[in-house]
Amino acid sequence: MTTEFPPLQCSSAFVPWLIQAAAERNVEISANLLECVKNVQKPVKKTRGLNWLMNKRNGNHPKTYDLLQLLALNALEFTAPASAAFFVDKETKDEENRRTFVQLSGHPGSFAPAGPNSIWKKQPAGSAECEIYTNIWKHLNEPELQRIIPEYHNKLEWNNELFIEMEDLLMNFNNDNGLAVMDLKIGKRTFLESEVSNLKEREDLYLKMVKIDPKAPTPTEHKTKTVTKLRYMQFREQLSSTNEIGFRIEAIKFIDKSDLLDTNELKRTKTENEVRRLISKFLHSTTLEAKQLLCSRLEEIRRTLELSEFFKNHEMIGSSILLIYDGKGKIGAWMIDFAKTMKSPHTLDHRSDWKMGNHEDGFLTGLDNLIKIIQQVI
Numbered sequence: 001m002t003t004e005f006p007p008l009q010c011s012s013a014f015v016p017w018l019i020q021a022a023a024e025r026n027v028e029i030s031a032n033l034l035e036c037v038k039n040v041q042k043p044v045k046k047t048r049g050l051n052w053l054m055n056k057r058n059g060n061h062p063k064t065y066d067l068l069q070l071l072a073l074n075a076l077e078f079t080a081p082a083s084a085a086f087f088v089d090k091e092t093k094d095e096e097n098r099r100t101f102v103q104l105s106g107h108p109g110s111f112a113p114a115g116p117n118s119i120w121k122k123q124p125a126g127s128a129e130c131e132i133y134t135n136i137w138k139h140l141n142e143p144e145l146q147r148i149i150p151e152y153h154n155k156l157e158w159n160n161e162l163f164i165e166m167e168d169l170l171m172n173f174n175n176d177n178g179l180a181v182m183d184l185k186i187g188k189r190t191f192l193e194s195e196v197s198n199l200k201e202r203e204d205l206y207l208k209m210v211k212i213d214p215k216a217p218t219p220t221e222h223k224t225k226t227v228t229k230l231r232y233m234q235f236r237e238q239l240s241s242t243n244e245i246g247f248r249i250e251a252i253k254f255i256d257k258s259d260l261l262d263t264n265e266l267k268r269t270k271t272e273n274e275v276r277r278l279i280s281k282f283l284h285s286t287t288l289e290a291k292q293l294l295c296s297r298l299e300e301i302r303r304t305l306e307l308s309e310f311f312k313n314h315e316m317i318g319s320s321i322l323l324i325y326d327g328k329g330k331i332g333a334w335m336i337d338f339a340k341t342m343k344s345p346h347t348l349d350h351r352s353d354w355k356m357g358n359h360e361d362g363f364l365t366g367l368d369n370l371i372k373i374i375q376q377v378i
Helices: 014-024 031-038 064-071 129-139 203-212 219-224 229-239 263-267 272-283 288-307 363-377
Strands: 085-090 099-103 111-115 118-123 152-158 161-167 179-186 247-253 314-317 320-326 331-336 340-343
Touching: 118 129, 129 152, 129 161, 179 272, 179 363, 203 219, 203 229, 247 263, 247 272, 247 363, 272 363, 288 320, 288 331, 288 363
Parallel strands: none
Antiparallel strands: 085 099, 111 118, 118 161, 152 161, 179 247, 179 320, 314 340, 320 331
16 A cells, blocks of 8 residues: 655755666656656745655656655664665666665655655654654753754654654765665563553464464463463563563664565574674674774763663663664764653663563663674674
8 A cells, every 4th residue: 555645845956866866776767757856946845845746646657655665765764663764676677787675674655755864754653753753852951862863853744644754864874885774673671561561361462472483382371372462572572682682683784785684584583692693794894993983872872871861761662773884984873763662650770670560671781782792793
C-alpha cells in the first residue's frame, strides 16, 4: 500500500540537486518529471506544493512509492525497529549496473524527503516521538542534549497522518565512496511496562516461542501451552545481545555497498565476542583517527546523558545510537528513535536492573558496553 506524504517543499534550486542525485545513483529521471520541477520558480508552501509528486493523478506521472524511493536519498531510521534507508542498487536497463533500493531496517514507506537537508518521518499511532522532539528542541534548556540528536524542525499533518520534519544526518557525509551505517538498539529492556502488565497466559505467544526454539518453554509452559507476554518478550531479548550486554545491532550497512548482512543473522547475534567481531568488521574501513573520534563522541553522548535532567526522568525504550562514517575519514554518532520514550514517575539511573515498577531500562549499561567494545577493537 502506497503511503502519501505531504507535498515537497521545493524551488528551482531543487532541479540540479535532483539531477545530480539521480546521476550519482545511475537512475534515469523522466523528462515529464523534470519538466514538472522546472516549472516551479518560487518556493512552494508545504500545504500546496508539488502535488504531482505525492499523488498519482494520472498514468503519466511516476508511481508515488517508486519516486519516494528515488528521492529518499538520506533517510534516517526509524521507529523501533528503526534504521536508515539507502540507495545500494537501482534496477536500470544496463544489467551490469543493476541497482536496487535497500532499506536497512524499519518500516518501508516511513520516510520521504523534505528537501536536500531534511526528511519527513511518518509517526505511527501511539508514538511519543513528536512530543519528545518538541520538548527537547522547543521547551528544554539543554543545548548539550540537542547536540547529540537530529535537529527537529516541525510537525505536520497530511491525509489524517502525522509527520515530523527532521535533520537528514547523512547529508553531513561524503557519499562518493559509499557510507557505512550501523543502528544499535540500546538498553536491556525493549518493551514498556504497560505492554506486559497483563499477566494473561496466551497460547499464541507460546506457539511463537516454540516456532523459534522448541526447547525454550518450561515443562509447565509445555503442559499448559501458554506463556505471558512478559515471559515471551524476555525470551526474545535473550535471543540477541540485548540481555547479555545491553544493546543489539539492529542493522548494518558496510561501506562496501555489496556487503550487506542478513538481518536474520543479526537477530541471533548474542554473545559479546560475536558483537565485537561485527563492530570490528564495520569499523575496519575507516582510519584509526576516526575510530578514536568515535570513542570521544560516544563518551560525549554518555556525559551529556548522565547530566541531563530530561534523561534522568524518562525511560528510553527502543532508542538507538546511529553510527555513520564515509570514505573521507568523517565519522559521527547520534541518539535517535523516541517513539517509546516515556516520562518516568521517579528518577532513573539507567544502569540498575529492571523490576516491574522501577522503570529502569539499562540504557547507560548498554552504552558503557558499546564504548568498551569499540575501545577494544581500535
